[in-house]
Amino acid sequence: MANHSIAPADGFAALADPTRRKVFERLARKPLPVGELAAGLPVSRPAVSQHLKVLEAAGLVVCAVDGTRRVYRVDPRGIEAIQNYLDRFWDRALLAFKAAAERETDS
Amino acid sequence: MIRIKKELTVEAPLDRAFRVFTANMGAWWPKSHHIGKAPLEDLVIEPKVDGRWYEVDEDGSTCDWGKVLAWDPPRRLVLAWQLNQEFQYDPALVTEVELRFTTLGPKRTRVDFEHRHLERFGDAAERLREGMNTGWAEILDSYARTAVEADDSQRAIGGRA
Numbered sequence: 001m002a003n004h005s006i007a008p009a010d011g012f013a014a015l016a017d018p019t020r021r022k023v024f025e026r027l028a029r030k031p032l033p034v035g036e037l038a039a040g041l042p043v044s045r046p047a048v049s050q051h052l053k054v055l056e057a058a059g060l061v062v063c064a065v066d067g068t069r070r071v072y073r074v075d076p077r078g079i080e081a082i083q084n085y086l087d088r089f090w091d092r093a094l095l096a097f098k099a100a101a102e103r104e105t106d107s
Numbered sequence: 108m109i110r111i112k113k114e115l116t117v118e119a120p121l122d123r124a125f126r127v128f129t130a131n132m133g134a135w136w137p138k139s140h141h142i143g144k145a146p147l148e149d150l151v152i153e154p155k156v157d158g159r160w161y162e163v164d165e166d167g168s169t170c171d172w173g174k175v176l177a178w179d180p181p182r183r184l185v186l187a188w189q190l191n192q193e194f195q196y197d198p199a200l201v202t203e204v205e206l207r208f209t210t211l212g213p214k215r216t217r218v219d220f221e222h223r224h225l226e227r228f229g230d231a232a233e234r235l236r237e238g239m240n241t242g243w244a245e246i247l248d249s250y251a252r253t254a255v256e257a258d259d260s261q262r263a264i265g266g267r268a
Contacts, residue, residue, distance in 0.1 A: 015226050024226075025108075086222060087111050092137055094115055094220060100135035101119040101127040101216075 014058035019043055020051045024074065027061055031073035110223035117216045124216040125181035125208050129154065133163075142196060143170045152186070154178060160186055171196050176203065183207050191228065202227055 015021050019041065026037060034052065038045040052072055055061040062075040117124045127135070133149030141147040145164035150172075153159045158175040173196075177185035186204040191197045207219040 015228075021226055086225065089137075089140060090111060090113060090220065090222060093135075093140070094113060094218070096135040096137060097128055098115055098117050098218075100131065101117045101124050104119070104123060104127055104131075 014054050014060055017051070017054075019047075020054060023048060023051050024055055024060060027072055028074045031071050033066070033069040033071050035069075037072065108223055109225040110221055111225070113220040115218050115220070116211065117218055118214060119216055120214055121208055121210045121216045122181050124218065125184070128206060128208075128218075129180070129184060141170075142172070142190065143168055152184075154180070171198075173201075177205075181208055188222065200227060 015024060022041065023037065026032065026040065034045065034049055037052075038048040041048060043051075052061060052063070056063060056072075060075060061072050064071050064073070119127070129152050132152060133147070136147070136150045138147050141150075141162050141164075143162055143164040145166035145168060147162055148165045149163040151159070151161055151163060152175060154175075156175055156178050158178070159171060160173045160175060161169050161171045163169050171189070173187040173189040175184070176187050177183060184206045188202045188204045189196055189198060189200050191200055202222065202224045205219075205221045205223070209217045209219070211217050
């Protein structure tokens with residue numbers, strides 16, 4: 001089970017590797033078992049498993065066991081951790097912009 | 108692509124909404140969010156493609172934030188946000204902030220906001236980490252390479268964790 005109380009920096013760092021980002025982006029489109037995921041990537045299956053471990057530890061993906069297969073999917077709470085900071089910041093900035101634009105008069 | 112999207116309605120004409128966002132940014136930007144050492148005085152967008160986006164501090168110093176990628180007044184603006192997650196300017200990092208302004212009425216404007224390519228913060232985090240770990244990391248990398256090369260029977264697994 002992934003730890004969800006991560007600092008955003010963990011998620012940022014986990015997505016630094018280009019192959020890992022590709023793995024993440026493919027899972028963002030649809031959940032996949034390791035084998036299928038590795039089939040479409042120019043790296044070995046053990047390497048894909050390694051990348052998945054890092055993404056899982058950063059709280060970006062989760063794994064569900066389906067019979068003998070391990071199916072990975074993007075953990076929406078992990079993405080939230082990354083976006084959260086900027087999201088809150090822009091809410092504040094855009095509200096301040098709105099107030100300024102409405103306060104001002106056209107001369 | 109990881110992105111943040113927002114939409115808001117401003118009770119102001121289109122021209123004014125665009126002007127306040129671009130020309131008066133320093134007047135409404137949250138003062139707590141800036142990168143210079145001295146208090147924030149102004150935040151400036153040079154009104155042209157490739158124009159600088161920078162802050163001016165009370166002591167007169169300036170710091171870059173990014174640049175103008177698209178300038179189509181009064182309807183569209185794309186800025187390169189080049190601050191990493193620690194609010195430090197990183198010239199190698201380019202995330203995009205797009206604003207589109209649409210007239211809803213004589214005194215009403217819709218603003219569509221998007222901050223995209225947030226996945227690129229990953230590269231910046233990695234560079235930051237590498238910068239701090241240079242020295243030991245290089246020594247350990249060199250050691251690991253030597254060890255892998257020396258051990259012919261071991262198959263190297265591509266991609267570092």
